[in-house]
Amino acid sequence: MRPTDTVSQTQPPILVTGAGRRVGLHLANRLLDDGQPVIAHYHRESGGIEALAARGALTLQADLAHAEGALALVDAVRAQATALRGIVHNASAFTTTPTEPVAAAAMFEAFFSIHMLAPYLIDTGLAGLLEAGGTETPADIVHITDIFAENPRPEFDIYCATKAGLENLTRSLAKRYAPKIKVNSLQPGPILFKDSHTPEMRQRVLAETPLGREGGAEAVYRGLRALLDNDYMTGTAIQVDGGRHLAG
Numbered sequence: 001m002r003p004t005d006t007v008s009q010t011q012p013p014i015l016v017t018g019a020g021r022r023v024g025l026h027l028a029n030r031l032l033d034d035g036q037p038v039i040a041h042y043h044r045e046s047g048g049i050e051a052l053a054a055r056g057a058l059t060l061q062a063d064l065a066h067a068e069g070a071l072a073l074v075d076a077v078r079a080q081a082t083a084l085r086g087i088v089h090n091a092s093a094f095t096t097t098p099t100e101p102v103a104a105a106a107m108f109e110a111f112f113s114i115h116m117l118a119p120y121l122i123d124t125g126l127a128g129l130l131e132a133g134g135t136e137t138p139a140d141i142v143h144i145t146d147i148f149a150e151n152p153r154p155e156f157d158i159y160c161a162t163k164a165g166l167e168n169l170t171r172s173l174a175k176r177y178a179p180k181i182k183v184n185s186l187q188p189g190p191i192l193f194k195d196s197h198t199p200e201m202r203q204r205v206l207a208e209t210p211l212g213r214e215g216g217a218e219a220v221y222r223g224l225r226a227l228l229d230n231d232y233m234t235g236t237a238i239q240v241d242g243g244r245h246l247a248g
């Protein structure tokens with residue numbers, strides 16, 4: 001754990017996990033653009049995380065593939081902040097399931113930890129800071145899942161199953177923490193392809209997407225804003241997918 005700065009006292013910060021690159025980095029930067037203090041969790045060092053620190057974000061490293069990493073992150077946040085405006089669970093791993101059983105088992109343990117156990121330990125461990133925000137507006141927990149949590153793709157069965165578990169935790173924690181904390185999920189679709197996606201793979205995905213294009217990280221930020229700015233939503237999900245969930 002390496003805190004690199006103190007947290008601004010203007011208003012309670014929002015913790016964003018997996019903020020070192022891609023969507024998580026974009027969410028952290030856009031929250032800072034909006035004057036919202038940020039605690040940026042990261043896994044591996046990156047230029048993006050250094051830039052967030054230079055913008056005043058508190059940056060904290062943790063490997064969420066193990067419970068100890070999540071528990072250490074909770075301790076580090078509690079040592080640096082007396083209240084939180086929100087938590088955005090963006091950290092995730094994404095790959096097809098190996099055919100070899102031992103490798104599949106190891107992946108299941110890691111994906112269960114990253115997608116379910118770490119969010120659960122962080123949400124329950126930091127609920128007191130969320131409730132200490134001191135305003136009438138409920139604090140926010142946002143779980144970033146996937147449209148395929150509802151209708152899985154078998155080649156990604158472990159990824160989809162653990163994301164589905166996070167969806168279910170969204171509803172349990174929404175019941176548990178109301179009215180002081182809202183708990184909702186964002187279900188992205190084709191937001192940002194990886195370099196490993198071939199042109200054929202991209203074309204196949206976009207052919208199943210009514211709006212016909214990649215959404216981009218800003219589409220996820222607009223979904224996050226919709227949840228943060230609405231004090232009458234909890235236990236629900238917003239699909240940010242260009243309509244791909246309609247593909248069946």
Ligand SMILES: NC(=O)C1=CN([C@@H]2O[C@H](COP(=O)(O)OP(=O)(O)OC[C@H]3O[C@@H](n4cnc5c(N)ncnc54)[C@H](OP(=O)(O)O)[C@@H]3O)[C@@H](O)[C@H]2O)C=CC1
Pocket residue numbers: 017018019020021022023024042043044045062063064065089090091092093094114144145146147187188189190191192193
């Ligand atoms: N991109 C897309 O089209 C879609 C994305 N989503 C979801 O949106 C979110 C953001 O997507 P995207 O930016 O593409 O995700 P990425 O896979 O590019 O990044 C996820 C983040 O999680 C971090 N992470 C991975 N493993 C660990 C670990 N063991 N401990 C802690 N952090 C870890 C990564 O850090 P590092 O790289 O340093 O390991 C990275 O910062 C994810 O939850 C994803 O499942 C859902 C559907 C579509």
Ligand SMILES: Nc1nc2c(c(=O)[nH]1)N=C([C@H](O)[C@@H](O)CO)CN2
Pocket residue numbers: 091092093094146188189190191192193194205
């Ligand atoms: N953690 C991640 N989850 C997902 C990613 C990703 O890059 N990282 N990407 C996808 C796919 O691009 C999919 O949405 C389009 O085929 C899904 N989840």
